Each structure stands twice: as structure tokens, then as C-alpha cells.
Amino acid sequence: MLRAGPASAPYRPALRRGREGPDMEDRRALLEEVTRLVVETLEQMDHGPAMVPVGISARHIHLTREHVEALFGVGHKLTPIKPLSQPGQFACAETVDVYGPAGMLRMRVLGPERSRSQVEIAFSESRKLGIVPPVRNSGDLDGTPGVTLMGPRGKVVLREGLIIADRHLHMSEAEGERYGIKNGDKLELVLQGGKPGVIGNVTARVGRQYALDCHVDIDDANAFQLQQGQWAIIRKQG
Numbered sequence: 001m002l003r004a005g006p007a008s009a010p011y012r013p014a015l016r017r018g019r020e021g022p023d024m025e026d027r028r029a030l031l032e033e034v035t036r037l038v039v040e041t042l043e044q045m046d047h048g049p050a051m052v053p054v055g056i057s058a059r060h061i062h063l064t065r066e067h068v069e070a071l072f073g074v075g076h077k078l079t080p081i082k083p084l085s086q087p088g089q090f091a092c093a094e095t096v097d098v099y100g101p102a103g104m105l106r107m108r109v110l111g112p113e114r115s116r117s118q119v120e121i122a123f124s125e126s127r128k129l130g131i132v133p134p135v136r137n138s139g140d141l142d143g144t145p146g147v148t149l150m151g152p153r154g155k156v157v158l159r160e161g162l163i164i165a166d167r168h169l170h171m172s173e174a175e176g177e178r179y180g181i182k183n184g185d186k187l188e189l190v191l192q193g194g195k196p197g198v199i200g201n202v203t204a205r206v207g208r209q210y211a212l213d214c215h216v217d218i219d220d221a222n223a224f225q226l227q228q229g230q231w232a233i234i235r236k237q238g
């Protein structure tokens with residue numbers, strides 16, 4: 001910590017140029033030393049617990065260009081209505097009816113388009129469709145169950161793509177470095193609220209394109225009575 005030195009004349013930075021003598025050099029050296037001490041102190045203060053805002057993901061669907069056209073018509077462009085926490089991601093005006101053997105769930109489309117279509121539901125919703133999908137990382141779709149999609153202009157039979165998304169946490173590379181967290185690390189979230197507790201098995205996704213945020217589904221949110229955007233302490237799973 002910075003300690004106050006003995007009382008001395010207050011430091012006044014020279015406002016005018018052209019009066020630089022040995023005195024100015026002393027002042028500059030002093031300024032550099034003070035700056036170094038302030039930065040050091042701030043760095044020490046920054047070692048509080050890592051915290052993250054909680055994002056609750058409702059069921060949703062990501063679509064390929066081909067499937068957007070099959071469901072909404074040739075040349076159709078998705079209509080963004082709300083930006084999401086991750087840069088470039090958005091909720092769309094479009095919804096799709098997703099059918100399984102037992103029934104239907106209506107889902108919001110999230111943009112932008114992706115290279116594979118993907119449907120994300122919570123375990124408690126799988127009963128409605130009559131299929132229990134595996135817990136998977138986004139994009140890890142091989143061998144997952146299929147569903148049928150109905151849009152206003154057509155139908156798509158998805159051979160695979162239904163998952164329960166695993167809990168995950170996005171952070172930038174700089175944040176990862178500051179907190180000592182690497183891509184793929186398993187983390188815990190310490191939560192306050194009506195039913196406080198610890199959620200484990202949260203996968204870190206560290207990358208330049210990410211904003212600090214974590215995603216849990218509605219089953220986790222209900223189990224812990226979570227509020228959208230409430231803060232959680234991040235802990236490494238030991």
C-alpha cells in the first residue's frame with residue numbers, strides 16, 4: 001500500500017514547456033515512481049473474487065441458412081429483436097415449432113445463422129417432446145436425437161441436433177489471464193438468493209470474442225431461484 005511520506009510542499013506539475021531544468025527531471029522521476037506504485041497497488045487490490053453475471057437461457061433454436069429458407073421462405077432474412085450478451089448474437093422475431101414423438105415446443109430462433117442447426121431445451125422440457133437428449137457442448141451434435149421443425153413456409157426433419165446445453169461461462173482472454181482460468185477449465189458458481197448454493201461442472205469458454213457471462217438453463221435457474229443477471233462468485237473446481 002502507499003504510505004504518506006513526511007509533509008512536504010505539494011507536487012505541482014509544470015504547465016508550461018520551456019522551463020525544463022534538472023528540477024523538472026527530478027519531478028518526472030518522482031511522477032514515474034508514484035505512477036508505478038499506484039499501478040502496483042491497484043493490481044494488488046484487483047485480486048478479489050472473480051464474479052460473473054448469471055444468464056438464464058430459455059429453450060431456443062439455431063438455424064442454418066438452408067433451414068431458415070426451408071422454414072420461412074427462400075431469401076428470408078432473420079429479424080433481430082434483441083442483442084444477447086455475447087457480441088454479435090441476437091434473439092429473432094422468428095419462432096419455430098419443434099415436434100418430438102410426444103408433442104410440440106415453440107422456440108425462439110437465435111441469430112446469426114450457424115453451420116449446423118441446433119435445438120436447446122432443459123431436461124424438464126424433454127417430457128413434452130418425448131425425447132431425452134444428452135447434455136452437450138454447443139456444436140457437439142454427433143449422435144444426438146433428431147426432431148421435426150415447422151415454420152410458416154415449410155418443414156425440416158432434423159436428423160440430429162437436440163441437446164441439453166451444458167453449463168458454461170464465457171470470458172475474454174484478458175479476464176482468463178487475470179483470474180487464472182483457461183479454456184475448458186471446470187468451474188463452480190457460488191450463488192446467493194432464495195435457495196443459495198454451488199453449481200458445479202461449469203465449462204470455461206475463454207476466447208477473444210467472448211464477454212464475461214455464464215449460461216445456465218431454466219432447470220438450474222429454478223432449482224436455485226436465480227434472477228437473470230444476478231452475480232455469482234467463480235471458483236475453480238478442485
Ligand SMILES: [Zn+2]
Nearest residue numbers: 060062120138
Ligand atoms: Zn444456443
